[in-house]
Amino acid sequence: MSHKVKKDTLIVSAGRDSQWTKGVINPPVFRASTIVFDTMEQMRQAAAQKADGGMFYGRRGTPTHFAFQSAIAELEGGVGTALYPSGAAAISGALLSFLKAGDHLLMVDSVYEPTRDLCNKLLAGFGVETTYYDPMIGDGIRQLIRPNTKVLFLESPGSITMEVQDVPTLCRIAHEHDLVTILDNTWASPINSRPFEMGVDISIQAATKYIVGHSDVMMGTATANQKYWRQLQENSYLMGQCTSPDDVFLAARGLRTLGVRLAQHQKNALTVAHWLASRPEVDHLRHPAFESCPGHEFFKRDFSGSNGLFSFVLKQGNLAAATAFVEGMAHFKMGFSWGGYESLILAISGIDKIRSATRWDSSKPLIRVHIGLEAPEDLIADLEAGFARFNAVMQNN
Ligand SMILES: Cc1ncc(COP(=O)(O)O)c(C=O)c1O
Known part of the structure; x- marks a missing residue:
């Protein structure tokens, strides 16, 4: 009989794989830019595994990062997690990974103000048009979807005014039109909701908040499902996103409590x-x-x-x-x-x-x-x- 481990247990055990920790409880800080190899064959193997937790080059991450990424992916319920130097960077990184000139974006009206500014300033300049929707719109979202709509962005509850969205309904309708659904899931943290079971494709955390928990680190995470993980991972890498292993160490330490x-x-x-x-x-x-x-x-x-x-x-x-x-x-x-x-x-x-x-x-x-x-x-x-x-x-x- 299979036994499903509870979240409290996962918070303690997630990501603590001995291939990264070597048995140390809190994965140590691996500081690295350069990783060196003795043979061409080792370099070829490292290149082949560079996107899957292999040691390749500092920007691709080190065991400190891999352990934390795997912990967040498991707690959120997705397949992979990209790390960013802030929550705002995770939001822009996720949006820029799935939008191009000529696309249309549906953005919740109660969104965190800097996300709104990103849409109105940067994305508008790149030729991406944004339509804001009522957080309580529910089924009415259908009327706002156009042939060029690519992404539905949700934040639930909304910043400051705290409207809770009907995430499963919105995601179901979005998927009927093949949209990518991105949720700012920071308020729920990785433990108080199940974004992927509700139809979310990308779940974002401003890890700066409850994951770090001690007001001393800026960090963001974006976790994707099977369908979108490779695209998110590759585009985040192309945009040069990476995080300091010292910060990741503190975030991983915060996560356990x-x-x-x-x-x-x-x-x-x-x-x-x-x-x-x-x-x-x-x-x-x-x-x-x-x-x-x-x-x-x-x-x-x-x-x-x-x-x-x-x-x-x-x-x-x-x-x-x-x-x-x-x-x-x-x-x-x-x-x-x-x-x-x-x-x-x-x-x-x-x-x-x-x-x-x-x-x-x-x-x-x-x-x-x-x-x-x-x-x-x-x-x-x-x-x-x-x-x-x-x-x-x-x-x-
Ligand atoms: C809901 C929400 N999302 C994203 C962010 C941005 O996170 P950061 O400050 O780490 O860039 C914040 C910050 O207040 C937030 O409240």
Whole structure:
């Protein structure tokens, strides 16, 4: 009887193949540009295996990279993983691997803002046209597919506003038209969803966030299925993408505690989120595990857990009051990231300006938090003091 190993076990064992680790628990750092050979025959063999974990040249990777790549591919459920120096590079690398001049791209409207900028600036200049679609479009995506549409890009939940997409439906329709489906899967991390079972062809992680987990490394991964792995791998190589083995070592080290960290982030964030939901100042939560979040039903169906990142919308407010709320926190710091062990907070304005297929009412302030591993009671006390500062400004208006 075959026994399917659980994710918690895989997080510990994935990629720790002795051909790379030589028995060392954490695969050591192999720093290399040049790999040398004694014979022409050895060089021929290395060339033949250069794309399959053979030692060939530093840019093709070393055992440090191979062990980590194989761990991510296994956890995501794909066949191969390309590494990039940032999450943004993984996104551009994946898009540029499958698009050429004259192609049409379908991009989710709630996408991470730099991905939108990539489409509007770089891809537009290369002759690739982008159409943005409502994250909740579902079956309606059919109407947007053209004869030259090549890629459907998804991000679920969306950045900042957190809409959860119906990924299986969107991918099924995309495949009826032979599109390549690419998902920014960073929020789920490699353990809280099964992108390839939902029909995704390429799953991207900004490893900078939860995989690294300690806010000290930039890295991206793109994992592909059988159909698209060779094309992604070769094009990423042609674009010269590679990562430092020291960074990969840290990412691989972070990966081994992903399960326990995410479980605690989730627990702390749910405690804080329930408290926020009871506050009179809060209009609604944008947390996928709450009914008030668009696509909550897809979260329940497609995800096995949440994490520390969510947003909430206030009933009313202005820039001065939102500023008073986020400034002067004892534990929350302001920073443009998430996924580390520490709590972060941002007051986000101008969302209406980065939407083109949907509308967003920017008159109500939106606050995004990343709930870290601190005690939730301390974070709640911090937020409570923030609301007192917020209310004081509002009363003086
Ligand atoms: C959803 C998402 N995707 C991609 C990225 C980009 O990752 P990186 O900062 O590693 O380039 C980010 C960064 O915040 C993100 O939040």
